[in-house]
Amino acid sequence: NKPTMQAWIMTESTTTHRVFVRNPYYWKVDTAGNQLPYIDKIVSTVVNWEIYQMKVISGEADVAFMNTSFENYSLYKENEEAGGYTVTLIPGTMAAEVGFGVNLTHPDPVLREIHQDVRFRRALSLAINREEINEVVYAGIGVPRQLTALSSASYYKEEWEQAYGQYNPGEANRLLDKAGLTERDKNGFRLRPDGQILEIMVEYAVGGEFEAPVTLLELVKEYWEAVGLSVLLRSADQALYFERMDSPDHGFATSPKFAEEVRGYLLERDDDDWYIGNSDLGWALQWGEWLDAELAIKRGRATLDDYGGEMPGEEPPAEIKQLFQWGEDRVLAEFRSPEYIEAMQKVFDWHAENVVIIGTVGMVPVPYVAKNNIGNVPKAYNPAGGWPGDLNYFAEQLFFKR
Template sequence: MFRRLTAIVLAGAIALPALARPIVQESAFWAPEVKKGQMDAAADRVPEVPLVVDLEAKGRQFGTQGGTLRTMVTRTKDVRQMVVYGYARLVGYDHNYQLKPDILRDVDVEEGRIFTLHLRPGHRWSDGAPFTSADFEYWWKHVAQNAELSPNGPPEIMRLGEDIATMTFPDEVTVVVEFPEANPNFLQLLAQASPPFIYRPAHYLKQFHVAFNTKEAMEEMIDAKRVRSWAPLHNKLDNLYKFDNHELPTLQPWKPASTGAAMRHLFVRNPYFHRIDARGVQLPYIDVVEMDIVGSGLVAAKTNAGETDLQARGLDFRDVSILKKGEADGAPYRTYLWSNGAASQIAIYPNLNFADPVWREVMRDARFRRALSLGIDRRMINRALYFGLGKEGGMTALAKSPLFDPANLTQWAIYDPDTANVMLDQMGLNKRTPAGTRLLPDGRPMEFVIETAGERQEVENALAIITDTWRDIGIKLIMRPLDRDILRNRVFSGVTMASVWFGWDNGLPQPSTPPTYLAPTDQVFFAWPKWGQYYQTHGAAGEPVDLEAGKRLMALSMAWQNTEDPVEHREIWREMLKIHADNQFGIGILSEAPQPVVVSDRLRNVPEQGKWAWDPGAHFGVHRIDEFFFADAEQIAQVSE
């Protein structure tokens, strides 16, 4: 376990009793390969020091290996959810949201800035090759610091302000990451749903790197793959998160077994996975995951028909009634209602970096954003779409967070069209068309275009209600559904006026949670994509922050990083949340509407009460999907004597 942790995890040192390593049992799934001599026995496939999971201590059942788990996603790109759900990380959150070593055996932290990562001796990639410090060294020296592969230099996880960390490799099971000052972000970034992979399977990727091949060999591969140069070739094949290259070794519980753009993707158990249960059974329990790609409108119907064993993605609260009816009619599943960890179920983001200078000036006036928020009848939306079960209010920390302040929830978020009209008049937007639509300073009617990903019916239904109430304040809402990728690209390029998405992924922050996502540090916060680009590319793209509230958020985020005082951390968080509530950068509508999770009657160890959250949590990941099992799992082969 961790020997010394920074204040963000635990003060002081902890020492937990280590579980004795049990005798590792052979997997029936891989037994034929073992019998043929094509694969080592299970005892030789797991690390010398595996992660031993005592399920009974967690209140779970020991399971049986076997079976195929069916689930669905709505886009080919979403096969990467297997990396999210699998949630094998260097360090990760446990079910109590405490950071613990996972892929790593241990972590030492000195002065809050020197992180010594201890690998598990004997750990191997999914193809059987050793996983050692050489894989970190390859990434650091030949990917992160290679100008062609990483034109912006090392990624954010290896930076602290303008300073770049160092990475050294004392031996094959030790990696040292050193920052010039304390960095309370580092471990938490490693535990993300979409983690920064600071290692690569060097033995596989070297064949595509110019430093390890002749010019002639590289040119032959470049021609064969029809790419411009070696760098796009390497980048195309090197993505541990996308999970779209079945030849790329992985450390996740399952590895891809499908090729091409199929509508059904298969993932089989990783024979070298590092977790075992206390009886010596290697995880994951489930042998195969079958992921079907279906239209977004079909997920609920197919789930209702019993065509999935574990499903939450693609289901909304509006689907609960039909799912419960199917359950009552004898469909072989249970419908759980998990809490939702997003700061807002639906949030509107006026784009402060919009390319139209007239609209940009209007949207940058906080009075305009406040008026939009005051013009939303959240109670009507809650009753119409969520049977009153959502929590109405703006986007802020949720009630279960120690940083929750009810004043932030209600600020500029109580339906008040009269005050909204006064604010807009005070801005000089007091001229209207005969139909009552206000005019912009250049005389154009205020047609406010909100673009959506077109994936959630609840979003369109909410915007339909908002269309009516905004009409009363003289703003004509125009909804434009788009493909998700098109929407994101339009937002990032500054041609989207406004968009709608979820609120912050982490609606339950602690004072020890890095508040980076409240500052203009990332283009994925749709209110300031250009500011985020500027920060992420170190000024190579985007625009510098030129709004005082945005500058203050940046300063506060930096101040949080530069102190280890928990009292200061809390005060910084409180000020940042107050700035957001006052400025309405993201106009939240409601939060905490339950997330339906459908579970096969045969599936075990799925918590009836859980949290559906992207970060922290990785959706099913923090609940350890590798520990789920089928009650009637049948081995596909018998272990040979």
């Protein structure tokens, strides 16, 4: 019973479904002057990941895109005729379908020193065979690339996409040796300076939009173990995964990563991984908490008393403060102005050199499944889109064919 500018009004919400009815006062009309949206009522069912996929291929859903996956594309296509639907591939705009965040503020001082050595992080990136991942996991349809800006960005530099992104296990081994990780156990795994096995724990979510393809993770595990790094893959449901990411001792984070320019500028804190370490890829949780608090105090949204009289997390080094400041500079600058482009290039130059977040394959299409009687199915994202949920932008123009 509250006013809304949305196309539909939610009238019912339970643990199993949500009901939305058409907003008769919605502010948009089509080119012929007809009131939008066209569809009067939406019923959205709440199901788990596996049931969602079964409902898609059986044709039970009129429209599905939020949790479809390219890994299931062939399955969707095989059942297209029987399910009475059509699969449209929406061109992907992800900088990485799966990115890895190296935890630079881990509470284990030995791990922290290793993670903060740029030679270690560059070696991790060079050990990954992105071309093979693209072929095996994404049928060759994605773009093997480092985790960086998209080529459509006004500040883009081509060299960023290949910064320590070539497959070169020989150079990866050399860098790991240079970083002092020369000692190995009887199984060939590298040892930490304290004599323990250097183990990389990769944490990933099962179910939901942050789920990483297990095949991709197993390939990365294989690549890293080939250069002497022991790897443990640790899964959790999405809620527990996010709880783990809030803990300073979390392992390597995994997440899809956006880099769409318009979206990043309009939604100031939507792409924080580029500027601060306590976002989706959690590459410096402790430093990020400190920077967030400092900004809140500076802007008058909080006082030190709100943090118990002392700053949370840990004060970051000067270069991390500078990275964060470049992120603030781009927000204050006019979009695509010289000042804006300069700030953004400094940010991505820094990431290209420091490799705190590591990419694999990006720009994989999103399967949009719609029953054959649905019209105005989108063919691409809107200019600020990139997350599958952004395809809701087009829902007001969907209609049932007669």
